[in-house]
Amino acid sequence: MEVCVHRRPAYLSPAKWAHSLLLSTLPWWAMAGELSSEWDWALSYEAAQSRQSVFTTTQYAHRSELNAMLDLQLAYHTQQGQWTSSFALYSDGLYLNNGERSVWWESRDSQWVVRELAWLGEWQVGDWLLDVSIGKLRLDWGVGYGYRPLDLFRPYRQNPVTLVAEEGTGVVSFSHYDLAGEWTLLFTDSSWSQMEQSALDEAAQQRGAGIRRYWLDDDHEWLWIAYYDDVRQGLIGGSVRTVFNEALSLHSSALWQHQSVGYQLPDSLFAPVAVEELGEAWQALVGVNWASESGHSLLAEYWYDSRAWSKRQWQQAMDRARMLTQQPNTEPLAASYAQGFEHANLVQHNLMLHWSWDSNAWMMWHGISAPQWLADVTPTLDILFSPEDGGVILTQWIRYQWIDTGQQSVELEFAARFLTGDSQSAYAQIEDKHMMVLNLKGRF
Structure with missing residues (x-):
């Protein structure tokens, strides 16, 4: 049985019309300047x-x-402002092997994505000079390593091991700078998306307006935002980052929203999981970061997301799925419970431990000059723990900067991710038990 959600009508909204207009002007501004x-x-x-x-x-x-992915970033500068853009060609499944059959090209899925396309300029209003942004842009305002509650308009994946073509959102913003910081008035439309969307992503597409304040106060970096849209119907959030010294810093953020959407467990055993309104929601994060002069960096974070399923809800989902899979005609209903993995956070309570090592700083600290290749190696380790049910996701990266001339670079990256912990945990129900990824990245 398919999961049914309400979809927006297929008409050309003002935001999409503006997007088409920006695309149509591209040849004009690319001809000169x-x-x-x-x-x-x-x-x-x-x-x-x-x-x-x-x-x-x-x-x-x-x-x-x-x-594979190819990304082109263009910037065009004029006296009136700057056009900025990013276009990606993403190809999935160039080669596939399932243990029984391997194929090249047959199952590939390629897509051309406009990740960003916007005009950045200035507007003089009386004594105020405003920075203006119009178009499709990424807005990264959140603080945090494992999760960012203040990524309000598109839930960007944090620290993925595979390739991801992240898109921006439709934005019209006006920013004014004073001696302490910045005021921003913004209007956004998150429906400017070309990539395939899940039912939850489509239900969360919003149009709204808000105001943002950012300022510095001695060793404290503050941000707050008030925003209203047609899905969340009002939200208030803020963050603070405090630097104690060169080695130690603290960061935290919190968000309250009047309405939220998510996958809801049905009342009936024979009904599928569906996207529904969940009422008000809270997200909060606190973290501490420590770095040593010898290149070691440690980070610990805790965050809470009320929109995610609780331990009781996951246990109920697993109990129902076991009953539904006993009959062939109800197996699709059991599969619908796996949509709980599409939430921004899989569980409500999360603990993250992160370690990385700057080998170049370590060599300089100890006065070591050889071997030179060691200075280009960066190991990283992440441990994500679910304290409610004992689930663990362990991820390690080893990055090697093979070539870096300033204009050209090539990086090798090996990543391994293990999903383990208690056998009854939510993480233990994800199909991939472990995965190994080899990435080759470059710039020219």
């Missing part, structure tokens, strides 16, 4: 070991695939 460009490319080979989940039946024990 100072045009700069940068190319980024990436190849990603991913291999995953699968396991049985209570929600779905795994057909293959392991799989591997090859993905």
Whole structure:
């Protein structure tokens, strides 16, 4: 049985009309003036070991695939302002192997994505000089490593191991700077998306307006925002970052919203999980970061998200799925409970421990000059723990900066992710038991 959600009517909204207008003007502004460009490319080979989940039946024990992305960033400068843009060609499934059959090109899915396209300029209003932004832009205001409550308009993935083509949102903003910081009045439309959307993403698409304040106060960095849109119907959020010394800093953020949407467990056993309104919601995060002169960096974070399923809800979902999978005609209903993994956070309470090592700083601290290649290696380790049900996600990265001339660069990255912990935890029900990823990234 399919999950039914209310979809927006397929008409050309003012925001999409403005987006089309920006696209139509591209040849005009690219014909003259100072045009700069940068190319980024990436190849990603991913291999995953699968396991049985209570929600779905795994057909293959392991799989591997090859993905690629090419990103073009253009900037055009004039006396009236600057056009900025980012276009990505993302190809998924260039190579696929499920253990029984391997194919090249047959299952590929390629898409051309306008990640950003906007005009940035200035507007004099009386004695005030305003910075103006109009178009499709990424707005990254949140603080945090594992999660950012103040990424309000599009939930960007934090620290992915595979390739991701993140998109911006439709924005019209006016910013004024004073001696302490910045005031911003903004209007946004998050429906400016070309990538395939989940039912939850479509239900969360919003149009609204708000005001943002950012300022510095000695060793404190403050931000607050008040915003109203047609989905959340009002929200208030804020963050603060405090630097105690060169080695130690503290950051925190919180958000309250009047309404929220999410996957709701049905009242009936024989009804699918569906997107519904959940009422008011809270998200909060606090973290501490410590760095040593020898290159070691440690971070600890805790965050809470009331929109995620609780331990009781996950247990109820697993109990129902076990009953539904006993009959072939109700197996699709059991699979609908796996949509709980599409929430921004899979569980309500989260603990993150992060470690990274700057080998170049370590060599300089100890006066070591060789081997030179060691200075280009950066290991990283993340441990995400769910204290409610004992689930653990462990991720390690090893990055090697192979080439870096300032204008051109090539980086090798190996990542391994293990989803483990208590067998009854939510993380243990994700199909991929562990995955290995080899990324090759470059810029020219």
